[in-house]
Amino acid sequence: MEVIEARDLRKTYRGRAAVGGIDLAVARGEIFALLGPNGAGKTTTVEILAGHRRRDSGDVRVLGADPATAGQGWRARIGIVLQDAADAADLTVAEMVRHVAGFYPRPRRPGEVIELVGLTAKRDSRIRTLSGGQRRRVDVALGIVGRPELLFLDEPTTGFDPEARRRFWDLIRTLAGDGTTILLTTHYLDEAEALADRLAVLAGGRIVAEGTPATLGGRAAADARVSWREHGRTRTEQLADPGDLLRKLVADGIDLRTLTVTRPTLEDTYLNLIGAGR
Numbered sequence: 001m002e003v004i005e006a007r008d009l010r011k012t013y014r015g016r017a018a019v020g021g022i023d024l025a026v027a028r029g030e031i032f033a034l035l036g037p038n039g040a041g042k043t044t045t046v047e048i049l050a051g052h053r054r055r056d057s058g059d060v061r062v063l064g065a066d067p068a069t070a071g072q073g074w075r076a077r078i079g080i081v082l083q084d085a086a087d088a089a090d091l092t093v094a095e096m097v098r099h100v101a102g103f104y105p106r107p108r109r110p111g112e113v114i115e116l117v118g119l120t121a122k123r124d125s126r127i128r129t130l131s132g133g134q135r136r137r138v139d140v141a142l143g144i145v146g147r148p149e150l151l152f153l154d155e156p157t158t159g160f161d162p163e164a165r166r167r168f169w170d171l172i173r174t175l176a177g178d179g180t181t182i183l184l185t186t187h188y189l190d191e192a193e194a195l196a197d198r199l200a201v202l203a204g205g206r207i208v209a210e211g212t213p214a215t216l217g218g219r220a221a222a223d224a225r226v227s228w229r230e231h232g233r234t235r236t237e238q239l240a241d242p243g244d245l246l247r248k249l250v251a252d253g254i255d256l257r258t259l260t261v262t263r264p265t266l267e268d269t270y271l272n273l274i275g276a277g278r
């Protein structure tokens, strides 16, 4: 059974469609990424699926229940890291994590969670004294402390330094490996590529493409771009199968240190899709 199922999900704000009829299916243990430009409808979608916002129409099942009417027992099974996380004022990291752990029937140990997000050295610091990236790590800690079956992450790594981001990726992979289902939004294409089993690109409230990072938008079948230096000039050719050209270049004795063969990056593909979606 799918952990998240949505059919023809719609939400309008003052006559403007923020989500204009999307279908989603996410299986248990899957990491699913929602990509899309600012205002595409990602947060609205996540908030509806997490039971934080009412939809106008569409069929939605999340962990077997309708998020619009599901109760406390259902809420205890999900974890949420939203964009505008709560302001924790005067509590320390450890106090806050312990406090939130108290809402769940089977929480992780607060010390373990603080360690997982790399905040052990800051456990007794007041949250308001932390840097932006450190506060975001507290948000992630609060999202996972309840040992959720399903975790919603809305731009979770904004403000993370590169090391914290890699550490977060490892954490997400470990959680998914243990069977946690994860729906995340991100503007970092490398993050989507590193983490997502599948992803969907939203533009203007609609899904314009869906697939794996390797196949999205026909990426796997895209032409290769071959570039090399010859007679002091850079030459470039784009072609489906570069085999013959490469053999010829080798036979011609070109300087192989100048040779590159590339396919469109996920970012190239994404930008193409967004352009096409407008």
Ligand SMILES: Nc1ncnc2c1ncn2[C@@H]1O[C@H](COP(=O)(O)OP(=O)(O)OP(=O)(O)O)[C@@H](O)[C@H]1O
Binding pocket: 013, 014, 017, 018, 036, 037, 038, 039, 040, 041, 042, 043, 044, 045
């Ligand atoms: N509470 C609200 N009232 C009115 N309009 C809203 C509200 N929340 C979102 N919108 C509008 O709905 C559209 C989708 O917003 P949403 O926040 O879902 O986009 P997003 O893809 O998450 O963007 P971002 O990448 O900037 O976070 C936008 O045009 C936004 O202005």
